[in-house]
Amino acid sequence: MxxxxxxxxxxxxxxxxxxxxxxxxxxxYLALLLAINVGILTAAGGYLLxxxxxxxxxxxxxxxxxxxxxxxxxxxxxxxxxGDTGKKLIEVGAIDEKQYQQLFNSPxxxxxxxxxxxxxxxxxxxxNENNSQFVVDxxxxxxxxxxxxxxxxGPMKNSGTDLGNFASTGGWTLGKExxxxxxxxxxxxxxxxxxxxxxxxxxxxxxxxxxDNPTSFPDCNHxxxxxxxxxxxxxxxxxxxxxxxxxLAFNSFWFPQTYLEIAVYFSQQxxxxxxxxxxxxxxxxxxxxxxxxxxxxxxxxxxxxxSGGGSCGV
Numbered sequence: 392m393x394x395x396x397x398x399x400x401x402x403x404x405x406x407x408x409x410x411x412x413x414x415x416x417x418x419x420y421l422a423l424l425l426a427i428n429v430g431i432l433t434a435a436g437g438y439l440l441x442x443x444x445x446x447x448x449x450x451x452x453x454x455x456x457x458x459x460x461x462x463x464x465x466x467x468x469x470x471x472x473x474g475d476t477g478k479k480l481i482e483v484g485a486i487d488e489k490q491y492q493q494l495f496n497s498p499x500x501x502x503x504x505x506x507x508x509x510x511x512x513x514x515x516x517x518x519n520e521n522n523s524q525f526v527v528d529x530x531x532x533x534x535x536x537x538x539x540x541x542x543x544x545g546p547m548k549n550s551g552t553d554l555g556n557f558a559s560t561g562g563w564t565l566g567k568e569x570x571x572x573x574x575x576x577x578x579x580x581x582x583x584x585x586x587x588x589x590x591x592x593x594x595x596x597x598x599x600x601x602x603d604n605p606t607s608f609p610d611c612n613h614x615x616x617x618x619x620x621x622x623x624x625x626x627x628x629x630x631x632x633x634x635x636x637x638x639l640a641f642n643s644f645w646f647p648q649t650y651l652e653i654a655v656y657f658s659q660q661x662x663x664x665x666x667x668x669x670x671x672x673x674x675x676x677x678x679x680x681x682x683x684x685x686x687x688x689x690x691x692x693x694x695x696x697x698s699g700g701g702s703c704g705v
Contacts, residue, residue, distance in 0.1 A: 394556055412581030413624060454695030457654040460664045462647055466519025467640040471627045476533060476579065478510030483577050484568035485532040491565065499627060501525025506635040516623070521642045527616045534609060535563060537571055540587040541594055542575035546608040559615040590625050596670060597638055598678040601647040605675075612647050635669040642678065648697070649683045655690045 417698040480486040488508055495501040501522040505531075507514055518526045542548070547557065555561050582590065594606035599613045609615040617638055624634045643650040653672060654664045677684045690696060 397531075405538075419471055443579065449458045450693055451695035453658065454508070454651070454655060454693065457658060457664060459656060461643050461650050461654050462520070464520075466517055466522075467637075467644070468515045468517035469624070470629065470633070471516055471623060471705065472518075473507040473512040473514050473516055475512075476512045476623070477508035477512065477529065479579050480529070480532050481508055483573070483579075485566045485577075486529070487565055488565045494565070497527050504529075509546050518618075518641050518644045520644070526641070527645055528640055529618035530572075530623075531563065531564065531612045532558065532618035532619075533579060534615040534617070534622065535559065535570060536579060537575070537619065537622050538575050538578045538582075539575050539590065539618070541607050541609070545591070546604075547610065550562055550608075553568060557610040558647050559609055559611050562612060572647070572675040579622060582622065582626055586625050588617070588630050590621050593621050593625070593631060597621075597673045598643060598675050598682070600646045600678060600680055601682055603675070603679045613642075617641070617646075632669075635673060639669040639673055642673065646683075647677075652690050652696060653677055653683070653686050655696060656686045659690070 394464060410464060465700070477486070481488050485605040486508070491508065492505065495505060499521050501524055504514075504522050504525045506512065517528075547554070555569075555571045560574065562635075563570040563573075566573060586621060590605060594609075594617070598604070599611070599612055599617065599618060601613060604614065606614050606617045606621065620641060621634060624637060628636045639650075650672075657664070657667060672678060674682075677686060
């Protein structure tokens with residue numbers, strides 16, 4: 392028999408043998424061992440994804456580092472100042488100064504911000520762990536009172552619900568005038584038609600984790616406060632990109648748990664907080680109540696993440 396024929400015969404024998412091996416049932420102990428190994432490898436893969444970029448960090452330390460990015464201890468400062476905003480809100484009855492002084496009575500709850508009510512303030516509009524309630528309330532009063540196409544032509548007026556029955560109207564109790572009287576009643580800042588349309592456009596694409604409504608339907612305090620911030624920044628001529636970045640920072644302090652979870656979620660994919668597009672993160676996929684719930688379910692077992700979030704009240 393020639394060498395070629397002998398090699399061909401051996402290949403046929405090898406092929407037949409391989410088929411028999413593959414058709415042979417795997418012993419139970421080997422199947423169990425394989426399943427266990429697959430499970431271990433899967434868990435290890437998830438852990439490695441979470442700790443990507445840092446071979447020395449455990450998940451809890453990574454969460455701490457992300458928190459420092461999402462919620463910096465020094466807070467976040469915008470490029471615009473309060474100016475006469477606080478004074479105007481008092482003058483039109485949107486804020487009762489006495490109630491504000493009683494409510495914000497400690498350095499840890501916004502007392503240091505009370506001076507902006509006097510007017511002529513050069514203090515930048517910023518947010519941190521201590522003043523977040525003061526900021527949301529003051530921007531809430533502004534968003535509620537400022538003359539706005541969003542309020543006059545949007546779902547707040549057209550939803551069929553009585554105007555005073557929304558959380559952002561019926562819940563406002565810190566003014567001398569009623570919320571329904573204040574509603575879209577004053578030109579606290581000048582916004583031309585183009586700017587009003589820009590406010591509406593931006594508001595339609597920004598969501599908040601307490602509900603599934605965009606800022607163009609500001610039926611709670613956070614929605615009305617976000618609207619107020621957008622209006623102030625559009626009036627000041629800030630770019631859309633900067634406005635989205637600022638609103639994301641404010642939302643993060645109002646809903647710290649949600650945005651920390653989002654940061655962890657993207658960290659698992661190898662993306663840092665600073666790499667993310669603010670407009671995308673503020674969209675319904677991540678920042679609405681339903682969208683953020685999906686993200687939360689995917690990171691709920693990560694060590695170092697605690698439950699909690701913002702509430703819609705004074």
